[in-house]
Structure formats: structure tokens, C-alpha cells
Amino acid sequence: MSANGPDKVLVINSGSSSLKFRLFSMESESVLAKGIVERIGSPDASRTYQREGGEKMTADVQADDHGQALNHVTTMLTHPEHGVLESLTEVEAIGHRVLHGGEEFSEPVLVNTAVKDAIRRYFDLGPLHNPANLQGIEACEKMIPGVPNVAVFDTAFHKTMPRHAYLYAIPLELYEKYHIRKYGFHGTSHKFVTEAAAAYLKKPLDQLTIITCHLGNGSSLAAIKNGKVYDTTMGLTPLQGLIMGTRSGGIDPAVVFYLANKGYTIPELDRMLNKESGLLAISGTGTGDMRDLVAAAESGQPDAVNAFAMFAHRTALYIGGYYTLLGGVDAIIFTGGIGENSHPARQAIANNLRALGVELDDEKNKATFGTLGTISREGSRTPVIVIPTNEELMIARETFRLVSAG
Numbered sequence: 145m146s147a148n149g150p151d152k153v154l155v156i157n158s159g160s161s162s163l164k165f166r167l168f169s170m171e172s173e174s175v176l177a178k179g180i181v182e183r184i185g186s187p188d189a190s191r192t193y194q195r196e197g198g199e200k201m202t203a204d205v206q207a208d209d210h211g212q213a214l215n216h217v218t219t220m221l222t223h224p225e226h227g228v229l230e231s232l233t234e235v236e237a238i239g240h241r242v243l244h245g246g247e248e249f250s251e252p253v254l255v256n257t258a259v260k261d262a263i264r265r266y267f268d269l270g271p272l273h274n275p276a277n278l279q280g281i282e283a284c285e286k287m288i289p290g291v292p293n294v295a296v297f298d299t300a301f302h303k304t305m306p307r308h309a310y311l312y313a314i315p316l317e318l319y320e321k322y323h324i325r326k327y328g329f330h331g332t333s334h335k336f337v338t339e340a341a342a343a344y345l346k347k348p349l350d351q352l353t354i355i356t357c358h359l360g361n362g363s364s365l366a367a368i369k370n371g372k373v374y375d376t377t378m379g380l381t382p383l384q385g386l387i388m389g390t391r392s393g394g395i396d397p398a399v400v401f402y403l404a405n406k407g408y409t410i411p412e413l414d415r416m417l418n419k420e421s422g423l424l425a426i427s428g429t430g431t432g433d434m435r436d437l438v439a440a441a442e443s444g445q446p447d448a449v450n451a452f453a454m455f456a457h458r459t460a461l462y463i464g465g466y467y468t469l470l471g472g473v474d475a476i477i478f479t480g481g482i483g484e485n486s487h488p489a490r491q492a493i494a495n496n497l498r499a500l501g502v503e504l505d506d507e508k509n510k511a512t513f514g515t516l517g518t519i520s521r522e523g524s525r526t527p528v529i530v531i532p533t534n535e536e537l538m539i540a541r542e543t544f545r546l547v548s549a550g
């Protein structure tokens with residue numbers, strides 16, 4: 145532990161069949177090593193490891209569960225030739241991405257039994273993620289004992305939403321009994337780009353009003369008023385809102401009853417709306433990937449042209465709504481794989497936002513891939529800025545803050 149807090153912070157993002165990690169040195173916020181164990185539980189499991197300045201190393205491994213997966217990570221981190229640690233005792237804190245913190249968590253927390261119980265309580269709201277997140281935490285507790293584990297919730301940054309933004313207009317008792325409400329996700333990313341926007345625009349965070357657009361395979365917007373979330377597009381689950389790679393985003397809920405009456409089961413409908421919808425379902429490209437969609441739309445394929453228009457239409461619709469509710473904004477921020485890299489997607493969204501005074505600089509827009517910069521024209525009434533997100537660094541920072549404070 146340095147004078148200010150822990151230096152080596154390990155960040156774990158544990159999914160249902162994968163475990164991603166990054167080891168940070170917090171003094172310089174540099175990544176000492178990173179990698180992933182994939183296809184956990186399958187005979188084809190593999191791990192990829194890369195240390196700072198080194199080659200990417202991939203190998204087939206046996207990883208029947210998250211414990212074994214973490215074992216491959218710690219073996220590489222302390223490997224005599226390729227490792228970056230003499231011993232695991234150098235890891236001073238571990239930050240975990242946890243999907244759903246329900247109504248309980250508005251901040252990252254030190255993991256203890258009560259926190260683990262809470263993560264368990266939200267299994268049914270995050271059935272793919274929360275169990276895997278907990279497995280990652282428990283594997284770390286066993287393998288790297290005595291080190292503080294911090295849970296950083298995807299929902300936490302959205303806890304400031306007012307009641308009139310997060311309640312659904314369904315019987316209130318459903319909120320009281322089952323906590324059915326809008327929670328919002330990608331909070332770590334929205335928070336990271338909000339803090340980065342304040343620094344970039346040289347504005348105090350508590351005076352910053354922006355719309356953050358995290359556009360990736362999963363996509364969500366957040367309306368940020370005075371540095372805090374006022375509204376966001378995802379809901380009880382990450383299915384609500386924008387049209388995504390494989391998720392439908394908002395549809396009339398009656399579609400579900402209609403199809404249920406036609407004999408579709410709940411698991412079939414769940415799979416359809418989460419995994420078989422969105423750009424994958426409507427683009428005719430066979431994928432939910434924006435690069436394929438842009439290529440197909442540029443070659444004039446009608447379904448692709450229409451899917452691209454639907455994506456831009458829905459995204460702009462929410463941006464326009466938030467702009468109005470916020471009474472104008474300091475900037476619109478693009479981030480995520482699409483927001484950072486796809487200039488055609490940014491342009492198509494901006495074309496729908498002329499009424500807000502959004503004017504992109506064509507050259508700057510086309511030249512911006514994964515780098516920080518303004519892409520609107522000088523004199524554009526609403527500045528548009530690309531800010532690459534870094535959820536892992538945000539988790540490391542949150543972990544550092546919390547452990548230093550304790």
C-alpha cells in the first residue's frame with residue numbers, strides 16, 4: 145500500500161462463461177497485464193494473457209469453473225518469465241464488475257457477507273450476470289485471501305434518477321412488492337465519460353449537463369444533469385430503450401402477450417427479444433455488428449439501409465427527448481464500440497438532430513476512431529464529443545478510492 149492507497153489493483157469482469165481481468169498500477173494508471181479466460185465450463189476453454197508491452201499469448205486450458213479460470217490468471221500473473229508479480233500478495237485490492245445492485249447500492253462497496261447476500265437477491269434481475277459476478281468474487285476470496293474485494297455495480301450511477309423517471313406506470317404495489325422499476329445499466333461507462341467530459345470541457349462536475357451515448361453491442365443513453373443521472377434508456381433489465389446488436393430495445397409489451405397467445409413460451413420470447421432481435425434480426429446481414437451493417441447499407445441492401453435508419457431514428461429520438469427535459473446541454477458524448485469508431489452511425493444520428501443545432505465537422509468525424517476529440521463544427525450550437533470509455537479503469541479507480549478511504 146502506497147501512502148495514498150493501494151498501487152496494484154486487479155479488476156475482474158466475470159461473465160457466465162468468461163473471466164476478463166486487468167491488473168493496474170494506480171500510480172500511473174497503467175495496465176500491467178490483461179487477458180481473458182473464455183468458454184469456461186466447455187472442453188474448448190482457452191486463456192489469453194498479455195503483459196504490458198508483451199505479445200498476446202493464447203493457450204487451451206481446462207477451466208471447469210470460475211475458480212479454475214482464476215487459477216490460470218494468477219498463474220500467469222506470477223509466471224517466472226511472463227508474469228508481472230513476484231507474488232500474489234502484491235495485489236492490494238480487487239475490483240469486481242457486478243451487473244445488478246437493485247435499489248441498495250448507489251456507490252461501490254467493500255464485499256462482505258451482507259453484500260454477497262444482496263448480489264444473490266438480485267439473481268433473478270440479472271440471471272446471466274449476477275451469479276457469474278458472485279462466482280468471480282468467491283474465487284478471489286479463496287485464491288487471493290486477505291485482500292479487499294470491491295463490488296462496482298453497473299446500476300449504481302443511475303441511483304440518482306428521480307422517482308418520476310424510474311417508476312413504470314403499472315400498479316404501484318408491483319414496485320413495492322417486487323421492486324419493479326427502471327434501474328439502468330452501463331453505469332460505470334456513463335460515469336467514466338461524464339468525469340472525462342467535465343475534465344475536457346473544464347467544467348465542474350456539479351455544473352455539467354450532458355447526454356452520454358454508450359453505443360456498443362448493448363447500447364444506452366444517460367441524461368446527466370449537474371453531473372448526476374436524471375434518466376437513462378435501459379430499464380428493469382438491459383432490454384429496454386435503444387435498438388441494439390441483438391436486443392429489440394423498446395417495443396409494445398403487447399407483442400409479448402400476442403405471441404404468447406400464439407404458443408410462444410416465455411423462455412422462447414426471452415431469447416428472441418434479447419438474443420435474436422435488434423440489428424441481427426432486421427439488417428439482413430446475419431450479424432448484429434455495426435461494421436457489417438454499414439457495409440451492407442453502403443452497398444444499397446434495402447434491409448440494411450432500413451435497419452441503419454431505424455437505429456439512428458431511435459437513438460436520436462431519445463437524445464432529443466433528453467435534450468428537452470434537460471433544457472439544453474453542454475455537449476452530447478459518444479462512446480462504446482459504435483460511438484467511438486463508427487463515423488457513419490454518428491453522422492446518421494446527428495442528421496436527425498439538426499433542430500438541436502447539432503452540426504458535425506465531416507473531416508473530424510471521419511478521422512476520429514477511438515480517440516478523444518470534438519467532432520462537431522466550430523459554432524455548432526451543441527458540441528458533440530467522442531470520449532473512449534474505459535470501464536476497467538473506472539472500476540480500478542472506484543476500488544482505489546474506496547480502499548484508500550477505509
Ligand code: ADP
Pocket residue numbers: 359360361362389432433434435436480481482485486487513
Ligand atoms: P460491447 O457492448 O460488447 O462491449 P462494443 O462496445 O465493443 O461492444 O461495441 C461493439 C460494436 O462496435 C459492434 O457493433 C461493432 O461493429 C462496433 N465497432 C467496433 N469497432 C468498430 C469500427 N472500427 N468501426 C465501426 N464500428 C465498430
